[in-house]
Amino acid sequence: MITESLEQGRSLEKADLGTRSEIHPPSIIIIEARALIRECLAISLQRRLTYPVLIYPNLESWKNDRAESVGGVIILGKQNVRNNNDLSRIVKETCENAGEIPVIVFSDEQDAAQILNVLSYGAKGYLPSATPLELATEAIKLVMAGASFIPANVVMTEARDDVVSVTDCGYAATKFTGREDDVVQALLKGKSNKSIAQELNISEDSVKVHIRSVMRKLGVRNRTEAVSKISGIIRESLSS
Incomplete structure (x- = not known):
């Protein structure tokens, strides 16, 4: 069961890591402003993948807590932004703070220009919310293994x-x-x-x-x- 720490805004799954091994396994980090989406996504991914899942409501809460977590991939979901410029700034800031941790943007938008813009700031993947769960989990594993992922049909359809x-x-x-x-x-x-x-x-x-x-x-x-x-x-x- 995934629960969220009210103080840290993160999954309490992390509390169990030290009992399993002195070396923490990489975690799937979900940064998503919408509580229901955040928690449902975490539960779904935890059922399909073997990695711990940490959840945060915003970028700042993760930045304050990242010294305590071992990230394998960051899934950056909806943030409280006013326009695409703010979104671009957050994507860029997330990628810069993530270092070698790959970032996947999770979004309701399927605009080709936005997708290419996101990738230009360093994101390694883009998952529209309409992506089937099975494909999404495979895409996450692929990105964690060092590859990139973007649904080609989205780019082709929107761009042409x-x-x-x-x-x-x-x-x-x-x-x-x-x-x-x-x-x-x-x-x-x-x-x-x-x-x-x-x-x-x-x-x-x-x-x-x-x-x-x-x-x-x-x-x-x-x-x-x-x-x-x-x-x-x-x-x-x-x-x-």
Whole structure:
């Protein structure tokens, strides 16, 4: 059960760390102004991941307490800001204070310009609140392992007002077949194998074959790494 310290504004999960080991394991740090969202997100992630979860209502409360915590990743959620300039300032300040701890921005917004702006300040990931929990947890693990994550479908849709083929980014034109490209588009939207099969009118076994082929061509080990790699390719294409 996750509870929040009224004095420190953080998870009491931390109190148990010293009894497990002299070396504290890395924690998932959630900084989110909305109490219900903060606590629900913490409970959901703790059930799916093996890391302790620490929660804070704002950046200042974490900064006051960070000497006592060992961060593995920071999830920066909604803050009490007036405009995008304030948000950019907080993202930049969080990344600067985080040091080597990767920062993921969790937001209701899916605007491509804001996403690219956030990444330019040092964030290693961007998770829209509409992201399925399964994909979100995989993305967090990926970022903690040193990679970056951004839902490519968000960037493509917002930046070009249409769903753009991955081949349009100048990377996979000679590698992905038309059907593989269709499967990649569905993966970028977080769809399951069953949903992809229904959408493309093919069997789930065929979907698995296409996904394995895509992973092999990208040189990755799983679908989350595939999404992350293609996201990075698209991000670079849009930034150039």
